[in-house]
Amino acid sequence: MHPKNLSINNFTYHLPDEKIALHPLQQRDDSKLLIYKKGSLHQDVYKNIHEHLPQNSLLIFNNTKVIQARILFTKPTGGIIEIFCLEPYEAINDYASIMSKKEKVKWKCMIGGASKWKEGDLEKQFAIGNGQWAIKAKLIEKIADAYVVEFSWAPVELSFAEILEECGNIPLPPYIKRKPETEDKERYQTIYAEYKGSVAAPTAGLHFTDTIFSSLQTKNISAGFVTLHVGAGTFKPVKAAIMQEHEMHAEWIDVAIETIENLIANLSNTVVAVGTTSLRTLESLYWLGVKAFLHPSLQQLQITQWEVYDELSGNENITAQEALLALINWLQKNNLDKLFTQTQILIAPGYQFKIAKAIITNFHQPQSTLLLLVAAAVGDDWRKIYNYALENDFRFLSYGDGSLLFI
Structure with a gap:
């Protein structure tokens, strides 16, 4: 057959x-x-x-x-938008060059709470050492089964891989019905x-x-x-x-x-x-x-x-x-x-x-x-x-x- x-x-x-x-x-x-x-x-x-x-x-x-592909953004109203980075949405010759990009990238993403994201950019602030950083998410378009999101951050010295490492979460599979814990980052x-x-x-x-x-x-x-x-x-x-x-x-x-x-x-x-x-x-x-x-x-x-x-x-x-x-x-x-x-x-x-x-x-x-x-x-x-x-x-x-x- x-x-x-x-x-x-x-x-x-x-x-x-x-x-x-x-x-x-x-x-x-x-x-x-x-x-x-x-x-x-x-x-x-x-x-x-x-x-x-x-x-x-x-x-x-x-x-x-595994990258820490889930990023949680909090809207000014208090609502939570979760963006799950799936894969790069641009021409690539290898993944290393994409993960090492600085300043901004476009990714194909799934969005939890997308209906709450009507307009405007989302922003998440986080600290590294004594420094303060911010990452922004801009919704570019809806595509089949996903969205295109442009991420930008400042200061721009960090790569996208480093940004995810600092502000993202490990994407546990959907059948593991619990929040990520500290051990998951290693295990x-x-x-x-x-x-x-x-x-x-x-x-x-x-x-x-x-x-x-x-x-x-x-x-x-x-x-x-x-x-x-x-x-x-x-x-x-x-x-x-x-x-x-x-x-x-x-x-x-x-x-x-x-x-x-x-x-x-x-x-x-x-x-x-x-x-x-x-x-x-x-x-x-x-x-x-x-x-x-x-x-x-x-x-x-x-x-x-x-x-x-x-x-x-x-x-x-x-x-x-x-x-x-x-x-x-x-x-x-x-x-x-x-x-x-x-x-x-x-x-x-x-x-x-x-x-x-x-x-x-x-x-x-x-x-x-x-x-x-x-x-x-x-x-x-x-x-x-x-x-x-x-x-x-x-x-x-x-x-x-x-x-x-x-x-």
Whole structure:
């Protein structure tokens, strides 16, 4: 069946509220780990994950960093307007340049209490040390499902990343029904988070600690890093009856040539995606490489929602090595040392994996595209996996426990 014809109603289960983790465990690597391989299930804890991974595996992590994307403004009347920064609303060549911009920026945003914001700019004042700062928000226009907001601030010495760090709040997912607390600033980040841009954490990586990285080395298991800036679309519910009517969210990926070379060198080993975002990135790299292989003169490379099932279908004979080498050649031909583009790939049952041989991931919401991805990896056994997790007191969603699933 073409994934367009899938009914989301076939990918649901009952998730009681008490199964949703509202806080992280005290120790990251004490989280429970469900291991699925060739139909069998058992459990352990994350600190022992090295025991369940083949020697010489390559783990691919997403090193994006969550920005404090929620800004609360108080109107002169006392009303609260919350602006949630989703993504830049301007041409970008990389996220670093956007986050380092000074004086003003335009962002695509969601606005809580938008009906109360009739006219005029919003202003928020805050202190840094002995200095006083102010950020203003100007409503530019309404667009589909969002707004365009221009932020400006003074004095202008600070970057937008620094402004958010000082006056924004961590954007906890909507199903964590509490206000952000001090611990969230640290715990809703992976320990290897580096490049600012996400509005949601790559949650599979929240379990990893320095202790785990040390234990991986004992089996010659190496780590590679990609960057996918996670958007709020990751929480977007599927409301359409069939998937053809659902628009998948696009996200920015940033991958260095050296990382692609490392993948090529490890294709004969077990490549493990740490999280759905890493998995989307890895599989997108293959299809971007296929496009570069077929059309080396293309000026831009990106992946839209359905093209791996439609326009690019029939090219599965192109090996992962051939595709990744073509991608490197395309980058070098265009004098680029990294790939920075968008992917809208939807991985759902019917998808054939090209690079990843396993995924480490948390437990996801019913009727979500993330659950579709899991079902693509393990087939109908996703129900067995989720029933096992529910019956054995696993904690669900972002701050919950996780799984190691072999594809």
